[in-house]
Amino acid sequence: MHAHIEVVQRSSQRQVDLKLLKQEGGWWDRLTLQPKKPLFLAPDFDRWIDESDAEMELKKKEEERISSISVESRVRKDPFLAVKRGYLFMYNLVQFLGFSWIFVNMSVRLFILGQDSFYDTFHSTADMMYFCQMMAVLEVLNPLLGLVRTGFIPALLQVSGRNMILFVVFGAVEEMQNKAVVFFVFYIWSWIEIFRYPFYMLGCMGSEWKLLTWLRYTLWIPLYPLGTIAEAVAVVQSLSVFDQTQMFALPLPAFVGGSLSFSYSLRLYLILMFLGLFINFRHLYKQRRRRYRSRKRKQQ
Numbered sequence: 115m116h117a118h119i120e121v122v123q124r125s126s127q128r129q130v131d132l133k134l135l136k137q138e139g140g141w142w143d144r145l146t147l148q149p150k151k152p153l154f155l156a157p158d159f160d161r162w163i164d165e166s167d168a169e170m171e172l173k174k175k176e177e178e179r180i181s182s183i184s185v186e187s188r189v190r191k192d193p194f195l196a197v198k199r200g201y202l203f204m205y206n207l208v209q210f211l212g213f214s215w216i217f218v219n220m221s222v223r224l225f226i227l228g229q230d231s232f233y234d235t236f237h238s239t240a241d242m243m244y245f246c247q248m249m250a251v252l253e254v255l256n257p258l259l260g261l262v263r264t265g266f267i268p269a270l271l272q273v274s275g276r277n278m279i280l281f282v283v284f285g286a287v288e289e290m291q292n293k294a295v296v297f298f299v300f301y302i303w304s305w306i307e308i309f310r311y312p313f314y315m316l317g318c319m320g321s322e323w324k325l326l327t328w329l330r331y332t333l334w335i336p337l338y339p340l341g342t343i344a345e346a347v348a349v350v351q352s353l354s355v356f357d358q359t360q361m362f363a364l365p366l367p368a369f370v371g372g373s374l375s376f377s378y379s380l381r382l383y384l385i386l387m388f389l390g391l392f393i394n395f396r397h398l399y400k401q402r403r404r405r406y407r408s409r410k411r412k413q414q
């Protein structure tokens with residue numbers, strides 16, 4: 115094979131840099147015609163690439179080209195991307211502020227009043243919790259509208275499960291509202307949400323804080339079972355109230371007579387709750403693995 119030889123300007127007293135321009139593409143077995151390389155000739159190892167380096171480089175360039183095409187086409191295809199991001203950002207911000215308010219309120223009251231604060235949690239925070247949980251219905255709609263990559267079933271279980279506790283077990287039963295269990299349920303819910311929503315907010319801006327991501331994908335491991343246990347305690351405590359008051363009781367046909375206490379529905383709900391815990395725990399575990407696996411791949 116032949117090459118044009120070009121003398122590069124960067125020559126010094128010690129060396130002369132020669133640039134060989136191949137006349138045809140391809141790999142050379144050696145630099146000169148004679149098999150043994152003259153002693154005065156040395157390749158520039160800073161620029162040296164062998165066949166496998168070149169393949170890697172080509173592959174990398176190809177991947178970069180494909181990802182830039184897919185990003186471009188996604189941006190081009192979705193003219194409402196900015197509106198969607200803006201909506202999600204605002205939604206997450208409102209939820210973050212709501213749960214932060216609840217968390218700070220409960221923490222300050224706990225600090226000042228100690229255990230006495232447990233019994234007044236509902237009256238001091240329920241309005242905000244109602245607001246946040248009503249808004250959370252959007253979390254079931256968002257995946258349906260294709261706005262987020264959340265699983266629809268886990269979101270539905272999460273939102274309907276919490277709303278059942280908040281609106282039915284606590285909201286409708288006055289006897290439950292001054293029980294200590296309200297404190298534990300609300301506090302556990304708030305603990306995860308004050309990290310989850312800012313994590314999403316950063317995501318909407320295309321940014322990430324490693325510590326926040328870690329907290330979002332780790333705190334649920336102790337909090338989810340604890341939260342479910344606290345909710346289960348609340349349900350069990352409310353059973354006798356539903357039996358006594360016959361609130362929401364289902365009237366039975368005349369030939370049977372009487373009515374079916376709502377506590378039976380709640381007993382069934384208790385079973386669903388632990389099934390829901392299993393489904394969502396598995397979902398969150400998979401999300402965690404996906405997040406950290408894809409990050410590891412990016413680092414490699």
Ligand SMILES: CCCCCCCCCCCCC[C@@H](O)CC(=O)SCCNC(=O)CCNC(=O)[C@H](O)C(C)(C)COP(=O)(O)OP(=O)(O)OC[C@H]1O[C@@H](n2cnc3c(N)ncnc32)[C@H](O)[C@@H]1OP(=O)(O)O
Nearest residue numbers: 262263264265268269272275306314334337338341390401
């Ligand atoms: C009346 C009949 C009732 C029948 C009910 C049956 C009963 C079921 C009961 C279930 C037990 C409930 C117990 C529970 O209440 C106890 C507690 O909550 S204790 C406190 C601890 N809890 C938690 O940790 C759960 C918190 N909640 C969640 O994590 C979510 O709600 C959940 C749906 C469970 C999982 O979230 P998701 O699937 O969204 O995972 P990711 O965060 O990884 O998100 C996936 C991707 O989507 C993007 N995303 C999602 N949401 C948003 C958003 N709002 N804004 C912007 N982006 C969002 C996210 O960034 C991810 O994107 P990417 O894939 O690009 O990383």
